[in-house]
Each structure stands twice: as C-alpha cells, then as structure tokens.
Amino acid sequence: MxxxxxxxxxxxxxxxxxxxxxxxxxxxxxxxxxxxxxxxxxxxxxxxxxxxxxxxxxxxxxxxAGIDDAATQPFSPIELPVAGVALIAWRPMGGGGEMQLEADWQAVPALFSWLARCGMRATAFSVQPEKQALRLTLHLGAEDAP
Structure with missing residues (x-):
C-alpha cells in the first residue's frame, strides 16, 4: 500500500x-x-x-388629511405647553437630556404626545408619587440622534 x-x-x-x-x-x-x-x-x-x-x-x-411628517414643534424644556406640568430640573446631555417634572396624572399622556410632536423620545423614565402630584424623571433623546 x-x-x-x-x-x-x-x-x-x-x-x-x-x-x-x-x-x-x-x-x-x-x-x-x-x-x-x-x-x-x-x-x-x-x-x-x-x-x-x-x-x-x-x-x-x-x-x-393635513398631517405633515416634517412639521415638528421646537423642543424647549423651559417652556412646557402642557397644563399641569412644571419643570423641576433639566440636565442637557448630547442630543437630549434628563428632565425632572412635577405633573398631574391627567397631564402625563399630553406630555408624551408633546414630546413626540417635538421629535423627542423618552429612552427611560421613572414615576414617583409626591404630595399632590407625580415626580417624573425622563431621559430624553432626539429621534434623529444616533
């Protein structure tokens, strides 16, 4: 072999x-x-x-229907157009930041709708009960940010 x-x-x-x-x-x-x-x-x-x-x-x-995808509102954490929401603190970071708010329960859906119209998305949030309202901590980022 x-x-x-x-x-x-x-x-x-x-x-x-x-x-x-x-x-x-x-x-x-x-x-x-x-x-x-x-x-x-x-x-x-x-x-x-x-x-x-x-x-x-x-x-x-x-x-x-009159809905334009490019029509977004400018985002300003200082001037919140939602009734029942008050800014406690704002810490800008990159394309977004951390926002602490005092809000009523009824104002929370309107707040998230306003953030969506502004082109901002909540990457994380927490809700803590306070005396007569809620304390919301939102981590925000721009929708077009990487």
Whole structure:
C-alpha cells in the first residue's frame, strides 16, 4: 500500500491532478451557490414596486388629511405647553437630556404626545408619587440622534 502511494505521488501527472481537482471542486461549489439563489432581481422588482406604491399612497393620504411628517414643534424644556406640568430640573446631555417634572396624572399622556410632536423620545423614565402630584424623571433623546 505504501509503495503505491509513493509511486502515485512520484508521477508528474498526479502532482498536476491535485490542484486541478481543487479548482474543479471550487468551481462546482460556486456554480451551486449561484444556481441556488431563489429570487433574482427580476422577481424582486414587482414586490418592491408594490411596497413603494402602498407607501406612496399612505403618504398622499397623510398629506390630504393635513398631517405633515416634517412639521415638528421646537423642543424647549423651559417652556412646557402642557397644563399641569412644571419643570423641576433639566440636565442637557448630547442630543437630549434628563428632565425632572412635577405633573398631574391627567397631564402625563399630553406630555408624551408633546414630546413626540417635538421629535423627542423618552429612552427611560421613572414615576414617583409626591404630595399632590407625580415626580417624573425622563431621559430624553432626539429621534434623529444616533
């Protein structure tokens, strides 16, 4: 057995056959990968076009209703337009900050709606009961901030 392996490796043809065999295996693997793709760009195109049509119809419906996605209110933690909410402290950090408020229960939904209209999102918040109101601590960040 050992003699046949040495004889096989000693021949020049076998030295050339091993790299050719590896190239052939790589070519077959590449061909199988290319043919196994289930969707080609031609098949994807109608689906993408249909999704864009749905999206554009939604945007036009929003514009017809008078809702503009670019219409955001400016954010100012000092001037809160929500009744029943008072600013206790504001600590700016990067694209947002930490806001401590004293608020009534009824004013909390309006506060979050105002923050959404201003393009701010609450990344974390805590609620603690005080004497007659709630103490809210909000960690805010701009929606377009990374």
């Amino acid at each position: 050992r003699g046949s392996i040495e004889r096989l490796l000693a021949e020049r043809k076998s030295l050339l056959a091993i790299p050719l065999l590896l190239v052939l295996i790589a070519a077959i693997g590449r061909w199988l990968m290319l043919t196994s793709q289930t969707e080609t760009p031609v098949e994807l195109s109608p689906r993408i076009q249909m999704q864009w049509r749905k999206l554009l119809s939604l945007v036009s419906a929003l514009r017809a």
